Amino acid sequence: MAKSAPANVGPGGKTGVRIVVCGDKGTGKSSLIVTAAADTFPANVPPVLPPTRLPEDFYPDRVPITIIDTSSRSVLLCLYAHTLTDTHYLSGAVNEGNENERRRREKVRMEENVSFACDWLVDRMNGIAKEEDDTSFLLRSLSSFVTNEIGKMVPYHMECLSMEDRGKVGEELRQADAVVLTYACDRPETLDELSTFWLPELRRLEVKVPVIVVGCKLDLRDENHQVSLEQVMMPIMQQFREIETCIECSALKQIQGFFRVKLFVCNAEHMLDFTHAIHEINDNVLPFEIFHLLIPEVFYYAQKAVLHPTGPLFDQESQALKPRCVRALKRIFILCDLDKDGALSDAELNDFQGPNSGCNQVKCFNSPLQPSEIVGVKRVVQEKLREGVNERGLTLAGFLFLHALFIEKGRLETTWTVLRKFGYNNDIKLADELIPYASFKRAPDQSVELTNEAIEFLRGIFELFDVDTDNTLRPIEVEDLFSTAPESPWDEAPYKDAPEKTALGGLSLDGFLSQWALMTLLDPARSVENLIYIGYPGDPSSAIRVTRRRRLDRKKQQSERNVFQCFVFGPKHAGKSALLNSFIGRPFSDDYSSTTEERYAVNVVDQPGGMRKSLVLREIPEDGVGKLLSNKDSLAACDIAVFVHDSSDATSWKRATELLVEVATHGEDTGFEVPCLIVAAKDDLDSFPMAIQDSTRVSQDMGIEAPIPISSRLGDFNNIFRRIVSAAEHPHLSIPETEAGKSRKQYHRLINRSLMVVSVGAAVAIVGLAAYRVYAARKNTSS
Numbered sequence: 158m159a160k161s162a163p164a165n166v167g168p169g170g171k172t173g174v175r176i177v178v179c180g181d182k183g184t185g186k187s188s189l190i191v192t193a194a195a196d197t198f199p200a201n202v203p204p205v206l207p208p209t210r211l212p213e214d215f216y217p218d219r220v221p222i223t224i225i226d227t228s229s230r231s232v233l234l235c236l237y238a239h240t241l242t243d244t245h246y247l248s249g250a251v252n253e254g255n256e257n258e259r260r261r262r263e264k265v266r267m268e269e270n271v272s273f274a275c276d277w278l279v280d281r282m283n284g285i286a287k288e289e290d291d292t293s294f295l296l297r298s299l300s301s302f303v304t305n306e307i308g309k310m311v312p313y314h315m316e317c318l319s320m321e322d323r324g325k326v327g328e329e330l331r332q333a334d335a336v337v338l339t340y341a342c343d344r345p346e347t348l349d350e351l352s353t354f355w356l357p358e359l360r361r362l363e364v365k366v367p368v369i370v371v372g373c374k375l376d377l378r379d380e381n382h383q384v385s386l387e388q389v390m391m392p393i394m395q396q397f398r399e400i401e402t403c404i405e406c407s408a409l410k411q412i413q414g415f416f417r418v419k420l421f422v423c424n425a426e427h428m429l430d431f432t433h434a435i436h437e438i439n440d441n442v443l444p445f446e447i448f449h450l451l452i453p454e455v456f457y458y459a460q461k462a463v464l465h466p467t468g469p470l471f472d473q474e475s476q477a478l479k480p481r482c483v484r485a486l487k488r489i490f491i492l493c494d495l496d497k498d499g500a501l502s503d504a505e506l507n508d509f510q511g512p513n514s515g516c517n518q519v520k521c522f523n524s525p526l527q528p529s530e531i532v533g534v535k536r537v538v539q540e541k542l543r544e545g546v547n548e549r550g551l552t553l554a555g556f557l558f559l560h561a562l563f564i565e566k567g568r569l570e571t572t573w574t575v576l577r578k579f580g581y582n583n584d585i586k587l588a589d590e591l592i593p594y595a596s597f598k599r600a601p602d603q604s605v606e607l608t609n610e611a612i613e614f615l616r617g618i619f620e621l622f623d624v625d626t627d628n629t630l631r632p633i634e635v636e637d638l639f640s641t642a643p644e645s646p647w648d649e650a651p652y653k654d655a656p657e658k659t660a661l662g663g664l665s666l667d668g669f670l671s672q673w674a675l676m677t678l679l680d681p682a683r684s685v686e687n688l689i690y691i692g693y694p695g696d697p698s699s700a701i702r703v704t705r706r707r708r709l710d711r712k713k714q715q716s717e718r719n720v721f722q723c724f725v726f727g728p729k730h731a732g733k734s735a736l737l738n739s740f741i742g743r744p745f746s747d748d749y750s751s752t753t754e755e756r757y758a759v760n761v762v763d764q765p766g767g768m769r770k771s772l773v774l775r776e777i778p779e780d781g782v783g784k785l786l787s788n789k790d791s792l793a794a795c796d797i798a799v800f801v802h803d804s805s806d807a808t809s810w811k812r813a814t815e816l817l818v819e820v821a822t823h824g825e826d827t828g829f830e831v832p833c834l835i836v837a838a839k840d841d842l843d844s845f846p847m848a849i850q851d852s853t854r855v856s857q858d859m860g861i862e863a864p865i866p867i868s869s870r871l872g873d874f875n876n877i878f879r880r881i882v883s884a885a886e887h888p889h890l891s892i893p894e895t896e897a898g899k900s901r902k903q904y905h906r907l908i909n910r911s912l913m914v915v916s917v918g919a920a921v922a923i924v925g926l927a928a929y930r931v932y933a934a935r936k937n938t939s940s
Contacts, residue, residue, distance in 0.1 A: 167218055167219060167220035167464060168218055168220070168464040168465065168570075168573060168574075168577060169463075169464055169465075169573075169577070169582070169583045170582070170583075170588075171220055171334075171463065171464060172220070172221075173220060173221050173222070173223060174220055174221070174222045174223070174334045174335065174459075174460045174463050174464070175222075175223050175225065175332060175333055175334045175335075176222060176223070176224050176225065176333065176334065176335045176336070176337060176456060176459045176460070177225045177227060177329045177330055177332075177333040177335075177336050177337070178190060178224060178225065178226055178227060178336075178337045178339065179227050179229070179326060179330070179336060179337070179338055179339070179355060180229065180338055180339030180340060180347070180350075180355065181229055181339075181340065181341075181347045181350050182229045183341065183344075184339040184340050184341040184344075184347050184373055184374075185339055185341060185373030185374050185408060186226055186227070186229075186339050186373075187202045187203065187204070187205070187206050187226055188202050188373070188408045188409070189337075189339065189371065189373055189406075189408050189452070189455065190206055190209050190224050190226055191206070191209075191408075192408040192452045192453075193211075193224075193452050193453045193455060193456050194209050194211060194224075194453075196452075196453065198408055198409050198410075204228065205226050205227070205228045206226035207226075208223055208224065208225055208226075209223070209224040209226070210222070210223050210224075211223075211224065211456065215453075216457050216460060218460065218461075218464050218570075220460065220464060222456055222459075222460055224456060225329050225333070227325070227326045227329055228325065228326070229326070327362050330359065330362055330364045331362060331364060333364065333366055334366055334463045335366050335367045335368070335369065335459040335460070335462055335463045336359065336364065336366055336367070336368045336369070337368075337369045337370075337371055337455070337456070337459055338351055338355050338356070338368060338369070338370050338371070339371050339372075339373050340370070340371075340372055340373070341372070341373055341374045341377075342372045342373065342374050342375045342377060342378040342405060343374050343377035343378050343379070348372070348389065351370065351393065352393050352396065352397070356368070356393075356397045356399075356400075359399070365399070366399075366463070367399065367401040367459070367462035367463060367466065367467075368397070368399045368400045368401060369400075369401055369402050369403075369404065369455070369458055369459045369462065370390065370393075370400055370402070370403045370404070371403075371404045371405070371406065371455055372386070372403075372404065372405035372406070373405075373406065373407070373408060374407060374408075374409070375405050375406055375407040376407040376409055376410045377407075386403060386405055390403045398473060401458070401462040401467060402458045402462065404455055404458070406452055406455065408452055461569070461570065464570075464573075465569040465570045465573045466569075466583065467564070467569060469481070469482065469583060469584065469585050470482045470564055470569060470572060470573075470585075471561075471564045471565075471569075476565075477561070478557060478560065478561050478564070479585075480644075481585040481643045481644070482560075482572075482576075482585055483557060484585075484640060484641055484642060484643060484644075485576055485579075485581055485585050485641075485643070486556065486557055486560055486572075486575075486576075487553060487557075487640060487641050488579075488641035488642075488690060488692075489575060489576075489579050490553050490556045490557075491641060491692070492579070492692075493505055493508070493509045495508075498549050499549070499552065499553070500547055500549035500550040500551060500552050501550045501551040501552075501556065502549060502550040503528070503531050503550065505550065506531060506534075506550065506551060507531065534551070534559065535550075535551060535555075537562075538551065538555040538558055538559055539555075541558065541562075542554060542555060542558045545558050545559075560572045560575075584643075585643060586643050586686075587686055587689060587690070591689065591697070592682050592685060592686055592697065593685065593696075593697050593698040594682060595698075596681075596685075596697075596698040596701060596703070597681045597682060597701070597703070598703075599703045600706050600793075601790040601793030601794070601829075602706050602707040602708055602793040602794070602829060603703050603704055603705070603706050603707075604678055604703075604704045604718065604720065604722070604794065605677055605678065605681040605701050605702070605703055605704070606674070606677060606678070606701065606702055606704060606718065606719055606720050607673060607674065607677050607684075607700060607701060607702075608699060608700060608701060608702050610695060610699055610700065611688065611693070611699075611700035611701065612670065614688075614693055614694070614695075614700075615669070615670060615673055616666070616670075618638065618691060618692075619666055619669050622634050622635075622637060622638045627663075628665065628666065629659055629663035629664065629665055630663055630664045630669060631661065631662070631663045632661075632662045632663070635647070635664065638691060639687070639690070639691065641690050641691060641692070642687050642690035642691065643690075646676060646683060646687050647672055647676075650754075650756075651675075651679065651755070651756070651757040652672060652675065652676060652757075654756075655671075655672065655675055655741070655757045655758055655759050656668040656669075656671045656672050656675075656741060656758075656759055656760065657671070657741040657742045657760050658741075658742075667760065667761040668760070670761070670771075671759040671760055671761055671771055672759070674719075674720045674759060674771040674773070675757060675759040675771075675773055677701060677720075678720055678722060678773060679757075681701055684700075684701070685697050685700055685701060688700050704717065704718050705717055705718075707793075707796070707829075707888055708828075710888045711888045711889045712889075714887065714888075714889045715886065715887065716796070716885060716886050716887070716888055718770075718796070718885075719770055719771060720770070720771040720772075720773065721770060721771070721772050721773065721796040721797065721881075721882055721885040721886075722773045722775060722794055722795060722796050722797075723772060723773065723774050723775065723795070723796065723797045723798070723799055723881055723885065724775050724777055724792075724795045724797075724798045724799070724820075724831075725737065725774055725775060725776045725777060725798075725799050725801060726777050726779075726782065726798060726799070726800050726801070726813070726816045726817075726820065727779070727800055727801035727802055727809075727812075727813055727816065728779050728802065728803075728808075728809050728812035728813060728816070729751055729779050730749065730803060730806075730809065731801045731802050731803050731809050731813065731838060732801055732803060732836075732838030732839055732869060733752065733776050733801050734750070734752055734756070734776065735838070735869035736774070736799075736801060736836070736838065736867070736869065736877075737756065737758040737774050737776055738758075738869075739869050739872070739874060740758050740760055740772075740774055740878060741758045741759075741760055742760075745869050745870050745872070751778075752776055752778045753778055753780070754778065754781075755775060755776060755777060755778065755781065756775075756776045757773060757774065757775055757776075758773075758774045758776075759771065759772070759773045759774070760772060760878075762878050762879055762881075762882045763879070764879065764882060764883070770882050770886075772878060772881060772882055774799075779812075779816075782816060782819065782820075786819065786820070786823045789827050790827070790829070791823070792820070792823060792824050792827065792829040792830075792831055793827075793829045795829075795831045796831070796832075796885040796888070797831060797832045797833070797834065797881055797884050797885040797891075798820055798831050798832070798833045798834075799833070799834050799835075799836055799881060800813045800814075800816055800817045800820075800833065800834070800835050800836065801813065801836045801838050802835070802836070802837060802838065802864075803838060803839050803842075804837035804838060804839055804840055804842065804844050804845070804848060804864075804866065805839055805842035805843055805844060805845055806845060807845040807846070807847075807848075810845065810848065810851060810852075813835070814855055817833060817835070817855075817859070817893060818895055820833070821833065821859065821893040821894070821895050822895050822897065824892075825894075825895065825897070830892045831888075831892065832884045832885065832887070832888055832890060832891035832892055833861055833891060833892070833893050834861070834862060834865060834880065834881065834884055834891065835852070835855075835856070835861070835862070835863075835864040835865065836864065836865050836867060836877065837852070837864040837865065837866045837867070838867055838868075838869065839868065839869075839870070840866040840867055840868040840871075840873065841868040841870050841871050841873075852864045859893040859894055859895070860892070860893060860894050861891050861892075861893050862884075862891055865877055865880065
C-alpha cells in the first residue's frame with residue numbers, strides 16, 4: 158500500500174533544496190547563478206550575491222531551490238625573499254657547526270621577509286587588505302622561500318583565502334543539500350584546486366552531500382589546447398565518489414556547452430515519466446555520451462542529485478544495483494504480478510505504468526504504454542538478458558535489468574518514482590507514515606502481541622517457503638522469505654540466537670512463530686514493517702494488539718497475555734546461561750563463558766488443558782542489574798522474575814537473595830511489583846550446609862515459593878518453564894515483600910483504619926446533631 162505525498166512536498170519529502178556554490182575567485186560563480194536565474198548574462202556582477210531563489214515551477218520536480226553564493230576573496234601574496242644562502246649572514250653558525258643557531262637565524266630572516274610582505278600588501282593591494290578585519294591570512298600552502306643570487310629579492314606568489322571567508326563558507330556548506338564546485342576552463346590551476354583544496358575541505362567539514370563540478374568560461378579556453386573532460390575528471394571522480402556530475406559551460410555566450418557525466422542525464426524539459434525513459438532505452442542512448450546543456454540546467458542536475466540520489470540505488474564500483482534496491486524492486490514486482498506466475502504480462506506491465514494501476518491500486522505514472530512500446534521494452538531486455546523475458550512476459554530478472562538500465566542512463570527519477578509510489582523513502586525502507594505507530598502506544602506495563610490474523614498469515618508464509626516440505630525453514634529459505642525486506646531482521650542480536658534451531662540452523666514452526674513473538678514484543682514497529690515487506694495483505698494495524706495493563710491483571714487475578722517476558726537474575730557461575738540454553742534445546746556444556754550483555758531466548762511452552770504460551774527469557778548479567786534498576790520503569794515490562802543460584806555455593810545463594818531484595822524493593826518503590834521464583838541450579842552437586850534452612854526462611858519471610866531445584870547437566874528441569882508461565886498467568890501471587898515493604902503496608906493499613914474511625918465518628922456526630930435538631934424542633938412545635 159502506498160500513500161501520495163502532500164502537494165507541497167516534493168520527491169523524498171523535500172520542501173526545498175539548498176545549493177551552495179563554491180570555488181576559487183574569478184571562476185564564474187556569481188555569473189553562473191545570475192545567468193541561470195535570469196537567463197541572461199549580467200553586465201556587472203557583485204562580488205557575492207545574496208541568496209537566490211528559483212521558484213517551484215522552475216524545474217519539473219516542482220521543488221523550490223535556494224542558491225547560496227560564497228565569497229572566496231583572495232589576495233596575491235608576493236614575498237620578496239632574501240636568499241637563505243646568504244653566507245655573510247649564516248656562515249658563522251654553519252662554520253661553528255651550531256645547527257640551532259643556523260635555524261634561529263633562518264627563522265629571523267623568514268620573519269623579516271613576511272613582515273616586509275605584509276607592509277607591501279597594506280600599501281599596494283588597492284585596498285584589498287583594508288577590507289579584511291585584520292591582515293591575518295590562511296595560506297593554502299606553504300613552501301620554503303625561493304633562493305637566488307646573494308642579496309637579490311625574488312617574487313614568490315601565493316593565493317590566500319581569509320580566515321573570515323573560510324569560516325563563512327564552512328557554515329554554508331554544513332547546511333547544504335548539494336554543492337556546486339566551480340573552476341575556470343581557461344585557468345587549469347583552478348581545476349587542480351578542486352582535488353587539492355575544495356574536495357578535501359568538504360571531507361574535513363564532513364559535508365556528505367552530492368557534488369556537481371562545473372567548468373565555467375568555456376568560451377575562453379584556448380582552442381589549441383583542448384582537453385577531454387572525461388580524461389581529466391575520471392581520476393578525480395574515482396578518488397572523490399561524492400561527485401555526481403561534471404559539466405562545462407559558458408554563461409557569457411550561453412553556449413550549449415559539452416559536458417560528460419558519471420551517468421547519462423537527459424534534458425530537463427522532458428517530463429519525468431516511464432514512457433519517456435522507455436523511448437530513450439529504445440533509442441539505445443549510451444552512457445558517457447556528450448550532450449548539450451542550457452545554463453539553467455546546471456542547477457537542475459544539482460537538484461536532481463538531491464531529490465533522486467544515486468547512492469542508495471547504484472554501486473559505482475561494481476556497476477550494479479545495490480542489494481537494498483534489488484530487494485525493494487523484487488517486492489514491487491511480486492505485488493504487481495497479480496496472477497503469481499513469476500512474470501509481468503503485457504496487461505500487468507501496463508497496469509504498473511498506467512493511471513489505474515492494478516498493483517494494489519498504486520499509480521506509478523500518468524500514461525499507459527502503447528503496445529509498440531511494450532514490445533520495444535521486451536526486445537531491449539531480451540537482447541541484453543535472454544532470461545529477462547519468457548512466454549508469460551517480463552521476468553523478475555528482466556524487471557531488475559530494466560531499472561538498472563534506467564539508472565545507468567541517468568533516469569534515476571524513473572526508479573525513484575516507482576519506489577516512492579510503493580512507500581519507500583530515501584533509505585529504501587518503508588516511509589514512517591505507512592507504519593501505524595499510533596497502534597503501539599501503550600503504558601509501561603502493557604505489551605504488544607501479534608493477533609490471530611497475523612499468526613495465521615505467518616503459518617501460511619511458513620508453508621509457502623518450506624520448499625522441501627520438511628516442516629523446517631532452512632537458513633536459505635529464511636533468507637528467501639526476507640528477500641523483499643531491506644535485510645533479514647534476524648541476522649543480528651537479540652534475534653540471531655534467540656529461538657530453538659535444528660542442528661543445521663533451521664527453524665520449526667514453533668521457532669518461527671517464537672521469533673515473531675519476540676520481535677513484536679521488543680520492537681513492534683519493526684515487526685509490522687517486516688510483515689508488510691513479506692506481503693501481509695490486511696491493514697497493518699490489524700496485525701498487532703496491545704495487552705491489558707499488568708496492574709489491572711493483578712486486580713483481576715488473571716493475565717490474558719499470550720507472550721510472557723521473564724527476567725533471569727543471578728550471580729556469575731549460577732547457571733543462568735545454561736537455563737536459557739536448555740530452554741531452546743541446546744546441549745549442556747561444561748565450558749564456562751561469562752555473559753556480559755543481555756541475552757534472549759524464546760520458545761513455546763505447552764500448558765495444561767492444551768493451552769500454548771510463548772515465553773521470553775531475558776538474561777540480566779550480574780554487572781548489569783544496577784543499570785537496569787536505575788530506570789524507574791525497568792520492571793514494567795517484566796511479567797515474572799527468576800533468581801538463579803548455584804545450590805552448592807553459599808556465596809551464590811547469598812548474592813541471589815541480595816538481588817531478590819533489590820528487585821523487590823525497586824518494584825515496591827515504583828509500583829511495578831512482579832511475581833518471583835527462586836531456582837536452585839546445579840542440583841546434581843551437593844548442597845551447601847544450611848541450604849534448606851536458609852531457603853525456607855527466605856521463602857517464608859518474603860512470602861514466595863520455596864526454591865525449585867534443577868540440573869541442566871542431567872536435564873532435570875522440574876517443569877520449571879511451565880511453572881514460570883503459570884506464575885506469570887497469576888500476577889497477584891508470588892510477589893515478594895521486603896521488610897520495608899511490609900512496614901509500609903502496615904503503616905498504610907493503620908492510616909486507613911484511623912481514617913475510617915475518624916470518618917465513622919464524624920458520621921455519628923453529624924447524625925446525632927441532625928437528630929437533636931429534629932427533636933428540638935418538635936419540642937418547640939408541641940409547646
